[in-house]
Amino acid sequence: MSTPIFLHQVTVPSQFAPVDVLLEGGRMKFGAPAPAGVRIIIAQGMVLLPGLFDFHAHLREPGREDAESIASGTAAAVQGGFTGLLAMPDTNPPVDNGGMVQSVLDIAAKTSPIPVSVAGCITRRRAGEELAEIGEMHLRGAVMLTDDGDTVINPLLLRSALQYSRDLGILVGAHCDVRELSGSGAMHDGRVSYRLGLPGIHPCAEEIGIARDIRLAHSCRTRIHIKHVTTVRGVETIRRTKREGTRVTAEVTPHHLIFCDTDVGDYDTNFKVKPPLRTDEDRCALLEGVLDGTIDVIATDHCPHTEFEKNRDFASAPFGVTGLETALPALHHYFIRPGLLTWDMLIERMAVTPRRLIGQRPPSVADGAEINAVLFNPAAATKVKRSFVKSRSLNTPFLGRELQGRVEMVMLGDRMLHDASGVE
Numbered sequence: 001m002s003t004p005i006f007l008h009q010v011t012v013p014s015q016f017a018p019v020d021v022l023l024e025g026g027r028m029k030f031g032a033p034a035p036a037g038v039r040i041i042i043a044q045g046m047v048l049l050p051g052l053f054d055f056h057a058h059l060r061e062p063g064r065e066d067a068e069s070i071a072s073g074t075a076a077a078v079q080g081g082f083t084g085l086l087a088m089p090d091t092n093p094p095v096d097n098g099g100m101v102q103s104v105l106d107i108a109a110k111t112s113p114i115p116v117s118v119a120g121c122i123t124r125r126r127a128g129e130e131l132a133e134i135g136e137m138h139l140r141g142a143v144m145l146t147d148d149g150d151t152v153i154n155p156l157l158l159r160s161a162l163q164y165s166r167d168l169g170i171l172v173g174a175h176c177d178v179r180e181l182s183g184s185g186a187m188h189d190g191r192v193s194y195r196l197g198l199p200g201i202h203p204c205a206e207e208i209g210i211a212r213d214i215r216l217a218h219s220c221r222t223r224i225h226i227k228h229v230t231t232v233r234g235v236e237t238i239r240r241t242k243r244e245g246t247r248v249t250a251e252v253t254p255h256h257l258i259f260c261d262t263d264v265g266d267y268d269t270n271f272k273v274k275p276p277l278r279t280d281e282d283r284c285a286l287l288e289g290v291l292d293g294t295i296d297v298i299a300t301d302h303c304p305h306t307e308f309e310k311n312r313d314f315a316s317a318p319f320g321v322t323g324l325e326t327a328l329p330a331l332h333h334y335f336i337r338p339g340l341l342t343w344d345m346l347i348e349r350m351a352v353t354p355r356r357l358i359g360q361r362p363p364s365v366a367d368g369a370e371i372n373a374v375l376f377n378p379a380a381a382t383k384v385k386r387s388f389v390k391s392r393s394l395n396t397p398f399l400g401r402e403l404q405g406r407v408e409m410v411m412l413g414d415r416m417l418h419d420a421s422g423v424e
């Protein structure tokens with residue numbers, strides 16, 4: 001930022017009253033007067049948040065740059081208020097060795113405006129047959145091990161990975177699914193799938209997987225992170241085992257918090273995700289889990305697919321929706337605005353905890369702190385149309401909708417990464 005910025009009377013969630021914040025030389029200063037030549041923004045009603053971190057993003061590079069690249073995915077992230085993210089390893093070829101970790105980090109260093117953290121596979125080629133080069137990937141900087149997108153079917157392999165994770169201090173992220181139960185299912189198994197004539201995915205597929213993976217981690221005396229929880233009993237299992245002293249953490253996606261199986265409507269493939277959108281009862285249990293701390297992280301599972309792929313019939317279209325650009329405005333629209341979720345809680349679940357889980361220091365919005373911040377305007381709207389989307393893919397369930405609240409600015413150090421102020 002060549003010109004310092006002065007935010008007049010901005011709301012900071014940790015402060016009782018609005019404050020004046022000067023952003024200059026890479027640092028924030030609270031309560032200082034506006035110096036001459038500064039850009040003044042009347043920020044009454046706007047909220048200054050720490051930069052968010054997405055714990056679950058598929059960036060598709062290398063291999064599927066037609067759907068997304070590290071450059072386009074991180075541009076989408078910035079537009080959504082994220083100043084860091086964790087890239088999943090299911091690229092083509094997959095990130096299953098030290099060289100691949102290095103190559104993703106190298107591309108990110110050249111093309112991403114924000115730091116990209118990298119997850120490596122648990123098994124070689126994500127094939128579930130033998131362990132990937134865990135030690136080598138850890139050395140090159142991988143911060144999570146996961147076969148996300150697939151479950152590790154063989155419990156002995158997962159157990160070995162968990163032992164490595166304990167010794168190396170690297171977190172295992174579990175995609176929980178009993179494949180024999182989920183089979184060729186396309187959506188939640190229930191009244192709606194029967195009516196639409198689509199094969200269902202029974203909640204047991206996920207719940208049994210969650211119980212198994214937590215049990216294995218506990219037996220190895222190590223941590224485990226359960227990805228995208230979607231069911232009442234999944235949340236209950238995590239709550240109970242947390243009380244019993246297991247070192248489990250869990251995440252939920254915005255789409256599972258907002259939508260349920262009835263939203264599939266007329267076979268809309270932008271509502272086809274895995275695990276699937278469940279019932280309203282499940283949805284409520286997920287929100288409860290976020291509120292009582294059973295669920296530690298809200299992560300997008302940003303999963304870009306080309307229009308060609310998503311335009312297929314519901315049963316054969318791929319699973320997944322994008323989420324980086326819409327997560328913050330959508331969570332504001334559906335939960336913060338009606339008072340179901342506080343800013344403090346959102347910051348904890350989307351900026352603080354995900355970074356802590358992989359050993360990174362979370363940013364803060366405080367006097368003297370380094371600038372890593374998002375200016376959010378609850379009074380403006382985000383119109384989710386083609387021209388708004390920075391991702392190379394358009395498979396968002398919010399396409400064509402308007403969400404209340406807008407990311408105005410994203411600032412990192414002395415750089416202005418995103419500036420929508422004044423843009424209609």
Ligand SMILES: [Zn+2]
Pocket residue numbers: 056058088148149301303
């Ligand atoms: Zn995923």
